[in-house]
Amino acid sequence: xxxxxxxxxxxxxxxxxxxxxxxxxxxxxxxxxxxxxxxxxxxxxxxxxxxxxxxxxxxxxxxxxxxxxxxxxxxxxxxxxxxxxxxxxxxxxxxxxxxxxxxxxxxxxxxxxxxxxxxxxxxxxxxxxxxxxxxxxxxxxxxxxxxxxxxxxxxxxxxxxxxxxxxxxxxxxxxxxxxxxxxxxx
Amino acid sequence: xxxxxxxxxxxxxxxxxxxxxxxxxxxxxxxxxxxxxxxxxxxxxxxxxxxxxxxxxxxxxxxxxxxxxxxxxxxxxxxxxxxxxxxxxxxxxxxxxxxxxxxxxxxxxxxxxxxxxxxxxxxxxxxxxxxxxxxxxxxxxxxxxxxxxxxxxxxxxxxxxxxxxxxxxxxxxxxxxxx
Numbered sequence: 001x002x003x004x005x006x007x008x009x010x011x012x013x014x015x016x017x018x019x020x021x022x023x024x025x026x027x028x029x030x031x032x033x034x035x036x037x038x039x040x041x042x043x044x045x046x047x048x049x050x051x052x053x054x055x056x057x058x059x060x061x062x063x064x065x066x067x068x069x070x071x072x073x074x075x076x077x078x079x080x081x082x083x084x085x086x087x088x089x090x091x092x093x094x095x096x097x098x099x100x101x102x103x104x105x106x107x108x109x110x111x112x113x114x115x116x117x118x119x120x121x122x123x124x125x126x127x128x129x130x131x132x133x134x135x136x137x138x139x140x141x142x143x144x145x146x147x148x149x150x151x152x153x154x155x156x157x158x159x160x161x162x163x164x165x166x167x168x169x170x171x172x173x174x175x176x177x178x179x180x181x182x183x184x185x186x
Numbered sequence: 187x188x189x190x191x192x193x194x195x196x197x198x199x200x201x202x203x204x205x206x207x208x209x210x211x212x213x214x215x216x217x218x219x220x221x222x223x224x225x226x227x228x229x230x231x232x233x234x235x236x237x238x239x240x241x242x243x244x245x246x247x248x249x250x251x252x253x254x255x256x257x258x259x260x261x262x263x264x265x266x267x268x269x270x271x272x273x274x275x276x277x278x279x280x281x282x283x284x285x286x287x288x289x290x291x292x293x294x295x296x297x298x299x300x301x302x303x304x305x306x307x308x309x310x311x312x313x314x315x316x317x318x319x320x321x322x323x324x325x326x327x328x329x330x331x332x333x334x335x336x337x338x339x340x341x342x343x344x345x346x347x348x349x350x351x352x353x354x355x356x357x358x359x360x361x362x363x364x365x
Contacts, residue, residue, distance in 0.1 A: 077228060077230060089212045089215070106209075130311075
């Protein structure tokens with residue numbers, strides 16, 4: 001529509017891709033498309049759900065972080081305390097659509113890091129449930145970890161989709177205009 | 187009017203600003219809640235094994251290799267291999283029985299029946315980072331066994347010291363060499 005295009009040209013911003021705009025879910029849907037809304041809601045819900053148990057049992061989560069054998073000892077507790085709240089706050093931002101660019105960015109980075117950590121441990125044969133290196137060649141310990149890789153990879157899909165929508169590259173979008181069909185008002 | 191460079195730059199600043207706000211909110215709320223709640227964990231903790239394995243009374247559950255060897259040779263302690271049955275079958279300390287921590291529920295009865303309360307128990311697993319042995323030791327301690335010790339990185343150190351082992355095959359018949 002004319003009004004949106006001229007808004008973009010004078011402000012250099014893409015409407016509907018952040019900054020709250022007018023209205024929460026309803027406004028976002030009109031501008032972002034149903035698929036993007038679903039992706040945000042699902043991703044947000046996953047993060048919130050994942051955070052609950054970790055917030056309820058910080059000691060157990062600290063042990064789990066320790067068992068990954070990646071972070072140095074002195075940051076383990078801080079990670080165990082802060083990470084679950086980051087997931088919770090992130091989930092809330094994602095579901096509400098506020099700070100969309102920032103939340104999509106953090107969500108994608110987190111998921112990539114989590115996936116990377118599991119794959120790294122899978123590759124070096126560390127069983128994250130006990131922090132022990134498995135000598136078994138039958139792969140009995142790596143089955144649940146392979147499942148985590150699959151599951152986290154699955155979560156990464158909506159995140160990557162949102163990332164792709166939220167951060168179109170220069171080649172696709174030299175003038176910073178919304179991709180065709182993305183910001184069409186209904 | 188086309189603002190060529192600005193959209194991407196101001197976009198980056200916007201993202202940075204939002205990321206900072208989200209992280210700050212998370213950080214502040216996390217630390218506030220943690221400090222306020224009774225179940226909070228210390229912000230800085232020592233995750234070294236000596237600290238993890240010190241009881242509230244200040245006694246250390248860590249046992250040295252020499253002490254463990256003596257307990258085994260004098261048959262004064264029961265050794266428990268906390269690893270999986272497969273790892274146990276491939277080789278274990280000669281005085282050791284297998285109580286895999288990851289299937290502990292199946293072994294609880296057996297343990298209660300065959301190990302007296304006042305027996306010396308030494309748990310071990312393999313690797314400096316392995317927590318099976320200490321998890322098993324802590325569980326036994328909470329079950330009422332008062333003389334439980336952990337031999338850190340037990341299997342590797344026992345092997346390197348050339349102490350008596352059982353089970354498994356020797357290196358030349360190791361089927362892991364099959365490529």
